[in-house]
Amino acid sequence: MSPAPATIEATELHISRGHTKILRGLDFTVDSGRITGLLGPSGSGKTTLMRAIVGVQRITRGAVTVMGSPAGSASLRHDVGYVTQGASVYGDLSVEANVRYFGAMHGATAADVTEAIDAVGLAPLARQKAADLSGGQFSRVSLACALVAHPKLLILDEPTVGLDPVLRAELWERFAAMAASGTTLLVSSHVMEEASHCSSLLLLREGLLLAQLTPAELAARGGSDDLERAFLTIIKAADRGEAESEVAS
Numbered sequence: 001m002s003p004a005p006a007t008i009e010a011t012e013l014h015i016s017r018g019h020t021k022i023l024r025g026l027d028f029t030v031d032s033g034r035i036t037g038l039l040g041p042s043g044s045g046k047t048t049l050m051r052a053i054v055g056v057q058r059i060t061r062g063a064v065t066v067m068g069s070p071a072g073s074a075s076l077r078h079d080v081g082y083v084t085q086g087a088s089v090y091g092d093l094s095v096e097a098n099v100r101y102f103g104a105m106h107g108a109t110a111a112d113v114t115e116a117i118d119a120v121g122l123a124p125l126a127r128q129k130a131a132d133l134s135g136g137q138f139s140r141v142s143l144a145c146a147l148v149a150h151p152k153l154l155i156l157d158e159p160t161v162g163l164d165p166v167l168r169a170e171l172w173e174r175f176a177a178m179a180a181s182g183t184t185l186l187v188s189s190h191v192m193e194e195a196s197h198c199s200s201l202l203l204l205r206e207g208l209l210l211a212q213l214t215p216a217e218l219a220a221r222g223g224s225d226d227l228e229r230a231f232l233t234i235i236k237a238a239d240r241g242e243a244e245s246e247v248a249s
């Protein structure tokens, strides 16, 4: 079987905001039906890259295509789901009403709504007002609102922040099941241990792509099965490389 075409393709992607260069020439592809992790220190450009893929971030130079169309194309509206860090949920509506509302924009059925709420573990709270939920529960409403549309590409900005370990593990199982049924997921995280759930990793640092590799390759290249330590080793090596090239120039 020939491999499925890439869902996302970035070519020489540059993004500046004001005078600041935030993304500095990224080239990568994200494969279909896989979980790709977007990892990097705070401020490295993860959210900016996700925004570019969704089509809400102006691109300075280069290109991003999603399923063969320029990022943000109207034809992609029903195919791309994006869950931001700031949950876009109506506090005065119940969990169910929120998910139904988002679902209605994508032709979702009542069964889709129930399934999405179940998937994030909020069935017992379906009738509760979103404003009365805990922080972790509230952010899961936002995730349910994205799941209800059954997007082909789901982009999740730090979806496990504020969740306890049990829920985090359940969500990763859910993501794996979605990928197995053909959904492409791009998931950002600070938590390196979560990298092990991904089949491919994009390592960002200061707007540059340090590497695109599998978790096993990260462990091998960073010389540790502790992925956090492996990543730090790679970052330090990149820092040394930059310092050396500055001395040489």
Ligand SMILES: Nc1ncnc2c1ncn2[C@@H]1O[C@H](COP(=O)(O)OP(=O)(O)OP(=O)(O)O)[C@@H](O)[C@H]1O
Residues within 6 Å of the ligand: 017, 018, 020, 022, 040, 041, 042, 043, 044, 045, 046, 047, 048, 049
């Ligand atoms: N509107 C803006 N104008 C200028 N600079 C910005 C703007 N938004 C973000 N930045 C800068 O762009 C850089 C990348 O930010 P971005 O939010 O993409 O990083 P991130 O990797 O997602 O960080 P975090 O993990 O903390 O969310 C940061 O240095 C940030 O200060």
